[in-house]
Amino acid sequence: MRLRLTKGAILAGLLASSGAALACADVGCDPNWSLFGGAQACHNRVVIAPGNDSRVNLLALLRDSAGLGLTGAVTGGGDYPKPEYDEEGFGHTFLDWGMVTRTWVPELDPNAAATAEVTNGPCDWFRSGAPDFAAALGANRALPAAERSTLTAAREKMVARCSDSTLPEVLPGIAVNSAPGKAFLGYLAASDAFYADRYADAAKAYAALTGAPDPWVAETARYMVARAELRLALAKSIDQYGFFDGLKSVDKAAAQRGRTALADYLKAWPKGRYAESARGLERRAMWLTGDFAALGERYESLLAAMPTDGEALVGLINEADGKYLSTSDNPNPRGGGLLLLAAADLTAMRVANPDDRYDMGGGESPLGADVLASQQASFLRAPQLYAFLQANHAFYVAKDYARVLQLIPDDAKRPSYTPLAFSRQVLRGQALAAKGDPNEAGFWLELLGGAKALWQRPTVELGLAMNWERHGRLGAVFAPGSPITDRMIRDILMTHSAGPALLRRLALDVANPQEQRDTALFTLLYKQLSRGDYAGFRANQSLVRADAPTDGLWGFAPGTTAPLGLFAKGRTAQAGFACPALLGTVATLAANPRDIHARLCLGEFWRLNNFDGFTTLDTAPSKGLLGGAANDFPGRPLARGAIYAGVIADPRSTPGDRAYALYRAVNCYGPSGYNSCGGDDVDKPVRKGWYDRLKREFPKSPWAQKLKYYW
Incomplete structure (x- = not known):
């Protein structure tokens, strides 16, 4: 396999969420059976919490803002996704990113959108472009038929050589005489450089074709200038073992040239054949140039406009998490809009789990109360969300349980709950438990009535079961007609x-x-x-x-x-x-x-x-x-x-x-x-x-x- 395939795979990894490994159940996970959600772990809760995979929190906040529940209803009557619950010991209380997304698309790989480049490497892309190339050749009436055949055959051989460098070079010796033929041949030469990882040569060759007489060559070449420059920006940041060295090693000048080239393309072809791809690459260019302010604004606007379920949303959240929320390259992940700000705030409140002897904490100080207070104006349109963030800080960081109860009034008798409303009430129940409030069990019993979405009722059952166990009422868990029915809890x-x-x-x-x-x-x-x-x-x-x-x-x-x-x-x-x-x-x-x-x-x-x-x-x-x-x-x-x-x-x-x-x-x-x-x-x-x-x-x-x- 040639090095360019490795680089393509690595680039795909850069699109993936940095939190994916910790969110995945199939690496093996032993959940901590409590409602404590302050520490990062390999499992998540349906409750929006600091310790969750930031993708789960972001998804829950997004769907809540649309008045929807966390999960979809594609799995046939609201069933829990399989086979994780049969294999991993999560019960119906814990979940991971893949489980949530498969409630929309049961067969969806939760990281598929981020890892498509691993499966479909550069040579596959080159191969898949054959129909477009053939259509462009056929559309140019000034191109002689013999040259059309010569160029078609040359491209086919180039695709084969892309995957096997031992094959002879293709372009030397190929001669065409017409103006469009020379433009197409120049495009093939530029592409040969691109797929051989000679990105600087490719960018220069594509740039020379932006005024080509053939409209397809001219548009494609201008788009490919941007792609070549962005690849060049990354080339020196990936070592021989395939490790990405962070944005500090990216060629910022090449990244900026790529960003400029994208703007030029979109200005010339705002509705062009590559316009959608170019707008996606703009986000990559923002990332490579370190413009996280613009990147956060772009992600926020895209999330607000995106359909609230499906593969496209999964891919966007994967990307936003890996490029913006969960990367150490971003000096201020709390600089985005409302959704990203709330998700970043929660992540910044992570603390060690006192009931996990293996959790030594993250080594960083959690979010300060003054930082959260300074954000009040940002949440003027979302007062309940802001109160929820304050309550999380009071519970996990300040351990001021009375403050939690002040910030979150009792609302345990609703017929149903959105993700945020449910999370608020569970956090209130946790504060009642921490204070030893005698009304805690009654609160959980009331909350059961509206806990109807996937993972909600078992979460409430867990809170109630722990209360009864602590107070010597173990028999009530197993009494006839007990509200605690979850098998794992029992x-x-x-x-x-x-x-x-x-x-x-x-x-x-x-x-x-x-x-x-x-x-x-x-x-x-x-x-x-x-x-x-x-x-x-x-x-x-x-x-x-x-x-x-x-x-x-x-x-x-x-x-x-x-x-x-x-x-x-x-x-x-x-x-x-x-x-x-x-x-x-x-x-x-x-x-x-x-x-x-x-x-x-x-x-x-x-x-x-x-x-x-x-x-x-x-x-x-x-x-x-x-x-x-x-x-x-x-x-x-x-x-x-x-x-x-x-x-x-x-x-x-x-x-x-x-x-x-x-x-x-x-x-x-x-x-x-x-x-x-x-x-x-x-x-x-x-x-x-x-x-x-x-x-x-x-x-x-x-x-x-x-x-x-x-x-």
Whole structure:
């Protein structure tokens, strides 16, 4: 592949949003299950908030200004887009840029408009222009037929050579004599330079053709002068590895010449064949010349005039975000019109998430209150939006929750909500929660009535569920007729907060969907077995349905299929160490929890069914997240390594059991040297001691003979 294709791909990347990577669910994302929207993350909320992808905020603000909801209605009755919710654990509470845009166009690649140049490289463009070139040749009556054939064949060979530079050069030796023939040949020579990345030569050659006798050549050449200059402006800013070095390395003189050439073209051909493209390139020229003031004004006017859904809007928002809002090259992203200003203000209010141990913050001071105050005149026509921005600052930056309540009156009884109206009310609910207001739960219940758009109701359910969990009302979440119906919310509370009595009730409740009943029973049985409630496990194991699945333990998480069948059909023994079925082992442990052989058999069940390291149900979320405020299940989880340590130290153990415990204890560290059995790590000298003891005390044991190393 020739270098020019790489440059074309890089140029496409420059059109893409810089925030796309963080907005995309398919890179893998573990949402923080709370309403906190102050920190940048790989997921978004339907609530307009500082931490959202700025594209989502910009879209929501734009559609709100038109009196519309965030999403379209193309997906068939308002369904949530697939397959993300089946794969990523977003529930119906979180979203990304692609999910929002696919509510209009289900098959739309959310970055397609920004990355079209990667798929359709320069040589593809050259090829696609063949019909126009042929039409121009045919329209010129002064062009001899023989020259028309010669020029057509030459262009076809040039297209082939564009993709394969080993082919011979085309133009040397081609001769035409007519004036129009020479103009078309000059155009091909200029294009040969352009597609060979010799942009300075191309610009000069195209400029020489702007007065050509053929009208198509004259117009196309003037347009191509601009394109060549803009390509030249970028050429030195892309290194050999394909990295863009920022606007500081752009050839500003070439960029300005390109901008002037575009103005010249549009003055000469305001309705020309390339006029729409030229106006789009004007934005690129503004960007390359660093004229962000003009660029912001242009984006604002285009957004206001753009249809409020569809691929064109997605492409424009991608471009505005990547070129204006989310680029470090722009010294003042708050210099645009109302929409861009509001989106930039929100981004500037980002703060660290106190409930995310991985979020260290962005390292920059958030937007100052004085800066926001200075913008009041800009929002005279949008007082509610300005109050919303002030309230976000009060909540996330100043932590003045009383101020939030002053700025956003209670309006929780509407029949429906636009994006901004809904965002205002959710922020009010967050302030009520932060203040510990006793009316918080009632507020969420009232807000549920109008939360009808996609993602809105689950968001309100999350606020209500967190309130009930914090106040010891977990049972209300699962009571008959509960307003909390979102599966992910219920699953998170089942797997992290619910106690044995509630889990059993949920497993038996035929009004619950089967997958939720399975999750409740899997959680109950896992926690009873891992925490030593053997009698409880025996009483509930019979509830496992005959066709319960056994696969998917390591893919199990709230919202997915529970491998419930493991507790009925899981492996229990290997050759050389006899164990009964799991229920037999559990029955022995229920009668005597210290039974040595039964404990080893429980360890076998754990090992053979890959429960080592499975902590999904043992690792509680942070206290500020859903599932982190309550833990009604007693006891600590099982560590298989602790079983072996106990058996090794127990003088009651038989030689066969002690030998097996020593063998397994050593193998907990093999072959990596890291503990795979849980519990406290032991030093290598201790592991060597186990190995030596097995070899010394039980030399004829099959386990001593089988073990060749320690780690």
